[in-house]
Amino acid sequence: MNELTLSSKRILAHAYHIMVSAKRDAFRLFDVTLWPLVLFLSMTLFAGTFTTDPRTTGIVVLGALGWRIIYHFQMEAVQLYMDNYWMGMIEHVMISPVRWWEFILGGAISAVGKIAVIALLFLGLGHLVFHFTVTNWGATLIGFLACAGCGLVLAVISMGVSFLKRGDAFAFIFAFPDAIAVLSGVFYPVTVFPAPVRLLAETLPTTHAFDLLKATLGMAEWQPLRYLATLAVWLVLAVLFTSWALRRARRQGRLVKMK
Amino acid sequence: MHAVVARNVSKTFRGKRPVAALTGVNLAIREGEIYGLLGPNGAGKTTLITILIGLTTQDQGTVEVCGLDIQRHLHEVQRQVNLVRGFSGVLEKFTTWELLTYYALLYGVPRSRVEEVMALTGISGKRDAQVALFSSGWRQRFFIAKGIINRPKVLFMDEPTVGLDVDAALAVRDIISDLNRQGCTILLTTHYMREAEELCDRISLIAEGRIVAEGTAAALKDQVKDEEAILISGQLDPQLRVQLGQVPGVLGVTQDETGCRLLVRDHGAMRPVLRSLLDSKAILESIKFDEPSLEDVFLKLTQRGLEQGDE
Numbered sequence: 016m017n018e019l020t021l022s023s024k025r026i027l028a029h030a031y032h033i034m035v036s037a038k039r040d041a042f043r044l045f046d047v048t049l050w051p052l053v054l055f056l057s058m059t060l061f062a063g064t065f066t067t068d069p070r071t072t073g074i075v076v077l078g079a080l081g082w083r084i085i086y087h088f089q090m091e092a093v094q095l096y097m098d099n100y101w102m103g104m105i106e107h108v109m110i111s112p113v114r115w116w117e118f119i120l121g122g123a124i125s126a127v128g129k130i131a132v133i134a135l136l137f138l139g140l141g142h143l144v145f146h147f148t149v150t151n152w153g154a155t156l157i158g159f160l161a162c163a164g165c166g167l168v169l170a171v172i173s174m175g176v177s178f179l180k181r182g183d184a185f186a187f188i189f190a191f192p193d194a195i196a197v198l199s200g201v202f203y204p205v206t207v208f209p210a211p212v213r214l215l216a217e218t219l220p221t222t223h224a225f226d227l228l229k230a231t232l233g234m235a236e237w238q239p240l241r242y243l244a245t246l247a248v249w250l251v252l253a254v255l256f257t258s259w260a261l262r263r264a265r266r267q268g269r270l271v272k273m274k
Numbered sequence: 275m276h277a278v279v280a281r282n283v284s285k286t287f288r289g290k291r292p293v294a295a296l297t298g299v300n301l302a303i304r305e306g307e308i309y310g311l312l313g314p315n316g317a318g319k320t321t322l323i324t325i326l327i328g329l330t331t332q333d334q335g336t337v338e339v340c341g342l343d344i345q346r347h348l349h350e351v352q353r354q355v356n357l358v359r360g361f362s363g364v365l366e367k368f369t370t371w372e373l374l375t376y377y378a379l380l381y382g383v384p385r386s387r388v389e390e391v392m393a394l395t396g397i398s399g400k401r402d403a404q405v406a407l408f409s410s411g412w413r414q415r416f417f418i419a420k421g422i423i424n425r426p427k428v429l430f431m432d433e434p435t436v437g438l439d440v441d442a443a444l445a446v447r448d449i450i451s452d453l454n455r456q457g458c459t460i461l462l463t464t465h466y467m468r469e470a471e472e473l474c475d476r477i478s479l480i481a482e483g484r485i486v487a488e489g490t491a492a493a494l495k496d497q498v499k500d501e502e503a504i505l506i507s508g509q510l511d512p513q514l515r516v517q518l519g520q521v522p523g524v525l526g527v528t529q530d531e532t533g534c535r536l537l538v539r540d541h542g543a544m545r546p547v548l549r550s551l552l553d554s555k556a557i558l559e560s561i562k563f564d565e566p567s568l569e570d571v572f573l574k575l576t577q578r579g580l581e582q583g584d585e
Contacts, residue, residue: 020382021382024380024382025379025380025382028376028377028379031375031376031379032376035367035368035376036365036367039367039368098365099365101363102363102364102365102366104364104365106324106327106329106357106359107357107362107377107420109329110327110328110355111352111424112349112381265329265330265331266331267287267288267330268321268324270329271324271329271330
């Protein structure tokens, strides 16, 4: 069996692991049902109270869905790693010939499944309750893919933090994307920020990913190159960070929970 | 041919209080042998294992497993080794089959291997039961099944019988012997002297991060052939134990849950030991001479018992 086949099996192993966990855990099923629904209805009903502009409903629907895509692409791999860590099984996983990026790709497979459910929920309800319809499916899918790319970059960073901080990693893993969400202008243009903050926002791939979604509603310019450029820079930095973090964690004996 | 070679391996965990976990450790495990690593808690056994399996990097020295340098060929080595350890946690809500399938996929082995390892370890009947709900004996069988899923050339077993009742421990020892007969090299850490003597071809004694002795159980015990061991049943006051340790001719004192063990130079030390015990008015159940054991070798070399921690 060649390395590519073996690697594919390890990626599938992680996706399988997440699927079994989700199947047995009602709380994790809420992740694709109750929590997104609460978020979606809170925001759309709030927006609908103040305006009848369909673009406002549109940006809320697409923005909320875009952010769920980022969340799941980031969290699936990290949660898988932390599950094994908390349950005292991490050394049994890390002793196998697993690579760190295989956690992320396994998580991405699971994320695609969960996002499919959430997308049906958001777009279906958006259409039924608020008469929202996606007008340009091609461009909208590209916008969602852009969000997935941002989620993968955040997953890479979060894996590095998990290697280093172990049980304490979750504080950062939750807080960092939230800070980025504010700066990325998910539901508003980043022009609302003062110049220095706006400059910072422009360096984030998430800002440009949400601009791609807003562009499908005529609320921003369609600039995929800006997105790709910032994503490439963040991806390179994230990979360098996580490779360093793994080496450091190995030096410090942080890949095990053995006493 | 050696399955595992460690040369001059040292490891210090840095921090506010740096801890020198290993200092200049050398060991060479031959292919096909069961090699025991004995030492008290905190002696460095687990750190050494995590270095040998590539999960921690050493500060100095080199490690070769299956003929490959572990730092340069980590993934090639990881395909050929596996780990079983006592007191391992387990993911909740996963069945035996589901967890073993996860590991089978990680190693790229066919799913039929899951059925095979369940049969080999006698857990086929628990295929659809949740591993987290297993008794410690069944759980350890599960971890052995997981440990052999990739047909490892070298299996690292960190206290595999710790916390098991007598029957479960015997069953695990039988499985270890069977695996070894099939050609698997095993590195076993344990607290149990008799287990090490029964299973291991060669044994290393480790204390404070250093290998203090190595050899067959018989050769190691030869180091205390001129000494005597006195076994005192009952709990002794710590102060009395210190006093006994200062009696001329007493080489070491150790206490476990059953009683106190003294290693003495010869019978001549018996009289002052008895005098100290009588003076202390301690309540004793029995006093007898015992066969020299690996515990006594350790006591002689380090002045401490294997059950005592280094911390």
